[in-house]
Amino acid sequence: MENGKWLVGIDVGGTSVKLAFLTEQGDILHKWEIPTNKANKGESVIQDIADAIHSKLAELNVPHEKLKGAGVGAPGPVDTEKGLIFEAVNIGWENNYPLRDLMQSAIGVPVAIENDANSAALGEMWKGAGKGAKDLICITLGTGVGGGVIVNGDIVHGSKGAAGEVGHITAVPSGGYMCNCGKPGCLETVASATGIVRTAKDLLAVDESESKLKEVLNNTGDITAKDIFVAAEAGDKLALSTIDSLANHLGLALANIGSVFNPEKVVIGGGVSQAGSLLLDPIEKYFKKYAFKPVGESTEIVKAELGNDAGIAGAAWLAANKI
Amino acid sequence: MENGKWLVGIDVGGTSVKLAFLTEQGDILHKWEIPTNKANKGESVIQDIADAIHSKLAELNVPHEKLKGAGVGAPGPVDTEKGLIFEAVNIGWENNYPLRDLMQSAIGVPVAIENDANSAALGEMWKGAGKGAKDLICITLGTGVGGGVIVNGDIVHGSKGAAGEVGHITAVPSGGYMCNCGKPGCLETVASATGIVRTAKDLLAVDESESKLKEVLNNTGDITAKDIFVAAEAGDKLALSTIDSLANHLGLALANIGSVFNPEKVVIGGGVSQAGSLLLDPIEKYFKKYAFKPVGESTEIVKAELGNDAGIAGAAWLAANKI
Numbered sequence: 001m002e003n004g005k006w007l008v009g010i011d012v013g014g015t016s017v018k019l020a021f022l023t024e025q026g027d028i029l030h031k032w033e034i035p036t037n038k039a040n041k042g043e044s045v046i047q048d049i050a051d052a053i054h055s056k057l058a059e060l061n062v063p064h065e066k067l068k069g070a071g072v073g074a075p076g077p078v079d080t081e082k083g084l085i086f087e088a089v090n091i092g093w094e095n096n097y098p099l100r101d102l103m104q105s106a107i108g109v110p111v112a113i114e115n116d117a118n119s120a121a122l123g124e125m126w127k128g129a130g131k132g133a134k135d136l137i138c139i140t141l142g143t144g145v146g147g148g149v150i151v152n153g154d155i156v157h158g159s160k161g162a163a164g165e166v167g168h169i170t171a172v173p174s175g176g177y178m179c180n181c182g183k184p185g186c187l188e189t190v191a192s193a194t195g196i197v198r199t200a201k202d203l204l205a206v207d208e209s210e211s212k213l214k215e216v217l218n219n220t221g222d223i224t225a226k227d228i229f230v231a232a233e234a235g236d237k238l239a240l241s242t243i244d245s246l247a248n249h250l251g252l253a254l255a256n257i258g259s260v261f262n263p264e265k266v267v268i269g270g271g272v273s274q275a276g277s278l279l280l281d282p283i284e285k286y287f288k289k290y291a292f293k294p295v296g297e298s299t300e301i302v303k304a305e306l307g308n309d310a311g312i313a314g315a316a317w318l319a320a321n322k323i
Numbered sequence: 324m325e326n327g328k329w330l331v332g333i334d335v336g337g338t339s340v341k342l343a344f345l346t347e348q349g350d351i352l353h354k355w356e357i358p359t360n361k362a363n364k365g366e367s368v369i370q371d372i373a374d375a376i377h378s379k380l381a382e383l384n385v386p387h388e389k390l391k392g393a394g395v396g397a398p399g400p401v402d403t404e405k406g407l408i409f410e411a412v413n414i415g416w417e418n419n420y421p422l423r424d425l426m427q428s429a430i431g432v433p434v435a436i437e438n439d440a441n442s443a444a445l446g447e448m449w450k451g452a453g454k455g456a457k458d459l460i461c462i463t464l465g466t467g468v469g470g471g472v473i474v475n476g477d478i479v480h481g482s483k484g485a486a487g488e489v490g491h492i493t494a495v496p497s498g499g500y501m502c503n504c505g506k507p508g509c510l511e512t513v514a515s516a517t518g519i520v521r522t523a524k525d526l527l528a529v530d531e532s533e534s535k536l537k538e539v540l541n542n543t544g545d546i547t548a549k550d551i552f553v554a555a556e557a558g559d560k561l562a563l564s565t566i567d568s569l570a571n572h573l574g575l576a577l578a579n580i581g582s583v584f585n586p587e588k589v590v591i592g593g594g595v596s597q598a599g600s601l602l603l604d605p606i607e608k609y610f611k612k613y614a615f616k617p618v619g620e621s622t623e624i625v626k627a628e629l630g631n632d633a634g635i636a637g638a639a640w641l642a643a644n645k646i
Contacts, residue, residue: 077617135482135486147583149584151474151479152479156475156584158458158474158584158585158586158618159457159458159585159586159622160585160617160618160621162585162615162618162621163458163583164583165582165583165585165615165618168582169579169582169583170575170579170582170613170614173571181616182616183613183615183616248496252493252496253579256493256580257580259489259491260472260479260486260488260492260580260584261472261481261486261583262479262480262481262482262484262487290506290508292485292488292491293505293506294483298482298485299482
């Protein structure tokens with residue numbers, strides 16, 4: 001067995017909990033998942049996690065003392081200093097659930113907690129696309145749009161722990177679609193997988209010209225973000241307009257944050273980012289157009305590298321740096 | 324003479340240098356100004372400052388040992404760690420001028436330097452409208468629009484020292500006026516004194532209805548930001564529309580930064596902010612409209628309190644905290 005202690009990275013999601021043992025340098029040694037038991041407001045989740053860790057140690061014949069500590073990324077707003085999660089709707093935890101202390105008692109090692117999007121951002125900073133950078137904006141384009149902002153090597157939490165809400169930047173100041181957050185025009189309404197599909201449908205409704213997406217819609221009754229990227233790859237004009245619209249909104253929002261933060265890198269992750277340069281190139285074009293010049297020239301727009309491992313890597317970073 | 328050491332606050336401007344001796348708690352004891360001698364690329368400015376400090380000490384019969392150190396706010400992008408100012412166009416300094424070390428040798432005390440807008444933001448945090456807050460956005464509405472962003476009690480510098488450029492957020496994504504920075508549509512083009520006058524003139528050109536501003540323009544050949552606020556105060560519709568347009572742009576920009584930073588306060592200063600609640604109330608209305616809800620509910624929009632003293636107060640904060 002290698003020297004040094006192990007870090008435990010824990011990424012709590014609404015469906016499963018991702019777990020890993022990592023070296024103190026953040027290399028994953030063992031990685032596994034357990035289902036999230038949401039019964040009774042998620043009351044067994046913490047014990048399930050502790051049991052899983054202890055079983056895995058036994059299975060590997062590794063003593064408990066090998067563990068330095070654990071980090072936890074959880075889906076909700078977190079008070080990192082007090083170790084509380086205000087609520088985690090997807091799991092059932094509520095009323096300032098004392099996540100850190102409960103986890104610490106159950107596992108038997110020091111624990112640090114963080115919001116899951118922030119944890120993923122820290123993971124990309126430590127071991128992924130943001131490696132080496134201390135000033136970073138991370139944005140995740142999935143069903144929703146999440147984000148984490150890192151200044152001077154640490155997450156920006158803001159005065160009420162609500163910082164980093166890149167998805168709720170107002171991208172469409174008037175006439176925008178209503179967002180799940182209760183405010184119209186959020187970046188999430190135009191830059192998420194849901195948003196891009198809606199944009200394509202809106203364009204289809206007014207555009208008379210030929211488009212593969214029209215066929216897909218007629219044949220299957222719906223279109224997906226993936227359909228849009230496949231059509232765009234083949235040169236479909238309406239699909240390319242849809243992506244251009246997304247890139248324009250996203251480039252503007254990122255440029256405006258960029259002019260204020262002057263990040264070294266902007267890391268773009270999530271399912272939608274799988275489109276690669278088809279999406280990243282136009283985002284970069286609009287970023288440079290809208291950003292304060294020294295920022296536009298110096299900021300790199302890069303694709304996230306860790307995928308689903310970003311959360312556990314960031315959680316392990318917490319265990320290495322915050323306990 | 325009171326106990327404790329004195330801090331020296333130095334605010335270098337293109338016309339004059341503001342100087343002060345302050346207590347370690349940031350209270351101003353003696354304040355004065357000297358002209359900025361821009362001859363020969365500002366080569367005598369540092370010695371002039373040192374001479375002014377030494378003469379004042381002699382005049383007050385206070386020994387040099389009373390000084391703990393000095394902070395300097397200077398008009399240009401600064402590398403605070405290396406103590407360099409990349410350039411200061413308004414003074415003549417260029418080529419990574421080693422401001423800190425030169426100032427240290429000339430005055431004979433430890434020195435810390437900062438960009439002047441950031442220094443003013445630190446001053447408002449320490450002794451002004453931001454007192455007690457650790458997460459703060461400061462914006463100055465004058466001939467241009469400047470800013471400073473404070474996270475966790477310290478200035479955000481970003482990867483190239485270009486952070487805080489609130490004035491160069493793109494507020495008008497298409498069809499905006501060209502900014503001095505070379506990019507069209509910057510917040511500065513609509514929210515500065517110059518910008519608001521231009522907005523009023525644009526409205527006058529297309530609006531047929533009566534307005535006091537039309538009279539002012541006809542009588543004097545021009546209008547000023549002050550004319551607009553005076554007319555608005557008296558209920559002039561076009562003047563009120565002008566302010567509403569400014570407030571809409573500014574509220575959106577601040578809300579979008581706010582959703583990412585979650586500041587405790589937004590501090591608005593500079594000549595234009597003298598309009599008081601006539602301007603601040605609509606800014607707050609639009610801020611709440613566009614911000615992520617928890618941010619809109621928790622962020623206070625306040626008027627700067629220190630006026631021209633913000634820079635020396637912030638410089639003194641540097642002397643207290645950064646040397």
